[in-house]
Amino acid sequence: MTSNSDETFPPRVLVTKIGLDGHDRGSRIVAAFLRDAGMEVIYTSPWQEIDRVVRLALEEDVDVIGVSSLATDHLLVPKLMVALEDAGLGHVKVVVGGIVPDDDEADLVDAGVSKVFHPGSARDDIVGEVAALAAKARREREQENAS
Amino acid sequence: MTGSISGPAVQEQSLVKRMRAGELGALARVITELERLSKSAPQLLEDMAPFLGQAIVVGFTGPPGAGKSTLVNAYIGRLRAENKTVGVIAVDPSSPISGGAILGDRIRMSEHTGDDGVFIRSLASRGHVGGLSPAAVRIIDAMDASGRDVIIVETVGAGQSNIDVAEIADIRVVLSAPGLGDDIQAMKAGILEIADLLVVNKADLPDAERTYRQLQFALSLRRGGGDTSVVKTVATTGGGVDELAAKIAEIATAASRSPAERRRRRARQLLAWAVTDLIDQRIRKEGGPEVDRLCDEILTAELSPIDAARRLLGT
Amino acid sequence: MKNEAVQLPLPGFDTARAEWRSDYNEQLGDPPNPRNRSGIEVKPLYTLADWDPANYMDDLGFPGQLPMTRGIYATMHRGRSWSQRQLIGLGTPEDYNERLKNLIAHGSNAGSLIPCNSVYRGYDGDEVDPLLLGTCGAVVNTVEDMGICYRDIPIGDFSTALNDPSPFTLLALLLCVAKRRGIPWNKITGTSNQSDYISHFVCNHMFFRLALPGARRVLLDHIVFAQKHVPGWNPLSVVGQHMQQGGATPGEAMGLTLSTAIQYANDCVARGLDPDQFLPRFTFFFDISISFFEEIAKFRAGRRVWQRLVRERFGAQNPKAWRFKFHAQTSGVDLTREQPLNNISRVTVQAMAGIFGGLQSLHTDAYDEVLSVPTEKAARIAVATQEILKEEAHLTNVIDPLGGSYYVETLTNEMEAKILEVIERIDQAGGMFAAVETGLVQSMVGDSALAFQERVESGEETIVGVNKNLVADDDQMAREPLKPPSGEVIEAQLMRLKRFKAERNQEAVTRALDDLARAGESVDENVFGKIVEAADANATHGEICHRLREVYGFGEPLIVP
Known part of the structure; x- marks a missing residue:
């Protein structure tokens, strides 16, 4: 069951950083x-x-989580994917943005990350991809609920 | 959705039950359903009805830079020490252009993130005239029905939005801080009228005493303002937070309303919002000969705007 | 600046200029002028109508003389070229030691130490997810680790830049290693590269370990300690790099950095220190973006503003106090993941801007920085780039070679105006400390970051390979990511830490840490002195940071989304 109001509601996205690095220029720009x-x-x-x-994703009922990683903190993302699944948030889509070596990107995708954005990604691509993922997340959650 | 009529109802009922049992995911879900007025919302509200009106709703408002989030954070800590469960609605403004929003208020409440006794939900004002989305009332209901003892509504910004929060909160706490001079002027205009309790935060700053005296003076001009307390706090160190909590508890006891009264009060605000929106839309977008005639009379000073409004509403 | 109306008594000038302009307009149709990153309009041609050489003595003077525009030393790069500082780090202290020796063999004459991000956050290796250990820098937690980092390296003859935020545990460990090797502290030279806690609070949050009041106190104690015991050490580096990397324009970054330096100098004066004594040990650290002329003008203007500030505001008499000494690093923000070998060209241009700007020390980025932690091959090319510019292109033969250029002098004046505007704004806000506490600076930097990104998105700023000249990426050979240390290596490192903790005199550690906490709570004891003592008692980096966090509070930056 997909309610109409659900679709007209803006996507909710959590923009965050995990691990040790603290550079937030990228995450601020993407948030804007x-x-x-x-x-x-x-x-x-x-x-x-x-x-x-x-916990944030749960309380805020977000559709997408964007993790910014400029150092090597992306290495922790597979753990995040497992934790989300365990918390019943398997429908929430995760994207990673920042400096991610090619080999690691494959590992992230294997772990369930929907998309990795590299430096130089265009705004329209980021926005379009996140919007599409949010819509997908909502559909999947509705299906889970209905089943 | 299957053809079964009872199917969804059973499911929603169990959602309320799960929420009542303390399952955070269920509460988050109920909030979303109510916030978006999804198809299951009426059923959820019906299931929640017996549990509504129990929580105390405390509104925190004041100009940007007054340290609201930090004070709310400290107040939450105080409530948790008394073993009270807390719900927080942190409101940030939506962009008037895109309708989007960056919700960063809860950053300063992060120490409570791991505590199941504290549930925080960020809410965008979503372009509502008054700065506070009507969804806030429904989120309060969800948190209330889940059994939270205290629900805090924190709104950013000065002016109209502060007055909104007054209508849905049981207790209105209005903050100021030294160095926000212009905003005190703005506060005098309306917000002081609705405060049950005034706070001078950042009371360790040199100018704090001046701000304190300004507020007291402003209160002295207000009808019945003499009964309103002014509390000094230093949110970053927790200074004065005990007194703040005690005052809030005192006011809550004095004003004890029945659950039905509390809910009706919130519903009244919903109604007022809806009426305002409707009339606003009728006058601005639809117009019509009667509106045109009244406008002309206002322009020629035959009628004051307030008299014109009375005539329009037939009161 | 519009100087088109200036009337010069130069015969034929006006006629010739009008003729040129009409030719120009005929061919290009009088297009609008572009603006540089700092928002300054850039004209197609500059002449003596823009900058009059009659102002030579006021605006330029001579190298080593006021107003310092042409450089802080009489000889500049003729006398001493810049120090080549390469940021290196990775993995274990053994890895660091090996790479340091390798870089020295390839021409580096000074080294910097980048610790692992866990160290930056103030943790020991046994407190973080082992997955992250040693992936960004060297894991250095103990005197033993530091000793291994500098094994077979003569600490006393080698200048070291420590990327070591407050409370400066790495310097404490280094001093202990020197002490145990019998090297007197007055032989130790180098810089505390990351002492600028304000820039960490605003931009480089990872380095912000202690809450503001604690960071402020420990910095001052560290300056006082160095002045007394390690006179060859530069205890303060004010880091404009973080501001610019965080998004500030070059003009803003310079203005904010100078405002920060004013704050620190005021704090030193309040502590009773003599400006003529502490100012000569102030150093700066800047980003060099690829906006070539803008960067050159930024450095020249910064030099000129600084000498004026120290003389007017602090009454500095000592000519050494007027010197604006700076290290600069080519900007990683300009490097692209697409066609990464292009980055070698970018770094070359950036480095040239820094050299023409009159830097004292230079770090050139490796081309693959944007892909991962730099590989050894890429780091070697980065060093070679500096040598090529120096030895093959002979950029050091002439001091301030762009001085007197109508464009560069005009731009230098315009950048100076921008810088003064920022300083004025911060003054109005009550100084840098107040301006970062309220989030004013964070908002400025954030707004500029977004504005720049908008320029890239709209195509107003071109980035080759990103929004122009998109080609299939043929630089696969450039993408050989550096392998993080293996699980066994990290395990060995953690075992060493465990053994170190087990074998030390625990009682002495406890006593030293208690002493440290007491000093932190006191008003008159030197906290940094107690940090050195604690390190000497074999307390670890993490233990020292935690103890101080108990006293002063954990460093939480002010996030302004």
């Missing part, structure tokens, strides 16, 4: 892009623990 595209962005400080990200 998503806001300017009409989305509602829950923004956090860096160094979120995985449990906290899961």
